[in-house]
Amino acid sequence: MVNDDAELVARVRAGSPDAYTELVRHNQQQVFSILHRYERDIHLVEDLAQETFLKAWRALGSFDGRAPFQHWLSRIAVHVALDHVRRRKRLSGTISLPELGEDSVAWLRDELPPRELQGRQAREILELAMQSLSPSEQVVITLMEIEGRSVKEICSLTGDSSVAVRVRAMRARSKLRKAIEKLEDSEHE
Amino acid sequence: MNDKKLSQLFAAARQETPPAVPAGFAERVQHELNPAERNAPVVVSILDQLNRNFVRYAVSAAAMIMICVAVEVGQSFSHEPSIDDDVNQICSDWMLH
Numbered sequence: 344m345v346n347d348d349a350e351l352v353a354r355v356r357a358g359s360p361d362a363y364t365e366l367v368r369h370n371q372q373q374v375f376s377i378l379h380r381y382e383r384d385i386h387l388v389e390d391l392a393q394e395t396f397l398k399a400w401r402a403l404g405s406f407d408g409r410a411p412f413q414h415w416l417s418r419i420a421v422h423v424a425l426d427h428v429r430r431r432k433r434l435s436g437t438i439s440l441p442e443l444g445e446d447s448v449a450w451l452r453d454e455l456p457p458r459e460l461q462g463r464q465a466r467e468i469l470e471l472a473m474q475s476l477s478p479s480e481q482v483v484i485t486l487m488e489i490e491g492r493s494v495k496e497i498c499s500l501t502g503d504s505s506v507a508v509r510v511r512a513m514r515a516r517s518k519l520r521k522a523i524e525k526l527e528d529s530e531h532e
Numbered sequence: 533m534n535d536k537k538l539s540q541l542f543a544a545a546r547q548e549t550p551p552a553v554p555a556g557f558a559e560r561v562q563h564e565l566n567p568a569e570r571n572a573p574v575v576v577s578i579l580d581q582l583n584r585n586f587v588r589y590a591v592s593a594a595a596m597i598m599i600c601v602a603v604e605v606g607q608s609f610s611h612e613p614s615i616d617d618d619v620n621q622i623c624s625d626w627m628l629h
Contacts, residue, residue, distance in 0.1 A: 360562065367558035376550040385551050392553075396561045404577060407584040462548025465541050488542040520538055 348412035355403060367396050370413060374420050380485050381424040383466065391427055395420045414499075421482065421500045428478040443467055443526075451527045472522035476515050483508055484515035 348369060354362035371392065378391045399419050406415055447464040449455040469489075473481050482501065486492045487508075492500070497508045582589075604615065 360565075363565075364558045364562045367561050371553045371557055372550070375553050379550050385554075388551060389554060389557065392557070393561055393564060397564060400565060405580050405583075407580075460540065460544040462544055462546070465544035466548055469541060469545055489545050491546065516538065520535075523538065523541070 349408060352403065352406060352408070352412055363400060366412075370416055371396075373413060374416065377417060377420045377490075378424055380489055381428055381481070383470070387427075391423050392420075395423045398423065418500050418502075421486070425478055425482050425501075428481050432474075432478055443471070451523075468523065468526070469519075471526065472519050475518050475522040479503075480511050480515040480518070483511040484519070487512050 348366065351362045351366040351369070355366065374392045374395050375388060378388050378395070379385075382388050382391060395416070399416055402419070406412065443451070444464060444467060446455055446459070446461070447467050450460050450464065451468065473484075476484065479501075483497060483503075486497045486500065487494075494505050494508050497503070498505050501508070503511075607615075
């Protein structure tokens with residue numbers, strides 16, 4: 344796959360536009376997987392993925408081939424996601440409390456066995472709780488805890504130092520804990 | 533809220549499957565690139581080229597310096613006239629004239 348990508352990049356550079364369509368096809372699932380962690384609306388995820396590939400096309404001249412193309416593209420996708428989270432936070436301003444599904448509320452009330460909590464419900468709760476986090480904290484905690492990436496990988500994707508990543512992750516966990524406690528209290532009332 | 537409960541939340545979120553890519557997505561990306569961009573070969577700027585070859589240039593420069601130093605040290609041990617001696621000679625000749 345990596346060699347294929349390198350070959351496709353060489354063909355794009357030589358002026359073959361069809362090679363870029365092929366490159367998009369090779370990497371689209373990976374980009375969607377990254378972006379859907381920050382946005383649940385599939386139409387918005389598609390817009391963000393398109394933005395990622397357009398940015399990649401325009402920056403292709405700076406791709407030096409030292410790291411695999413997939414990694415370089417992931418870095419662009421993470422930055423697109425970060426910009427999106429920033430925009431969303433600026434627009435929403437205050438914490439909104441959309442209605443949680445019945446199962447999510449049951450889990451918060453400790454009425455649902457932990458194993459029965461589905462991915463969709465967990466995301467619903469996390470999305471709400473993450474509104475108390477800064478955009479960069481949201482990205483770091485998502486990469487670390489949901490995508491399961493190492494500190495080194497996160498540093499390379501975000502461009503932050505390892506100390507900054509560790510501090511952000513710690514702060515994010517503490518804020519999340521408090522936000523979920525608040526949600527639990529509001530659901531108990 | 534204990535750490536265990538937060539971990540459960542993360543573990544469940546990890547299980548969520550990513551959405552399938554809508555059909556024709558790659559073609560739509562291609563369509564979004566304006567025709568001029570689409571047909572133009574990707575231009576690699578001089579700065580990008582320099583940046584890409586920076587390590588090679590740095591290693592070559594370091595190797596060149598090392599070779600010069602080694603030659604100079606070698607010559608000083610073999611008591612052969614070195615570049616310094618030649619330069620000193622030229623300077624003193626020039627001063628006398």
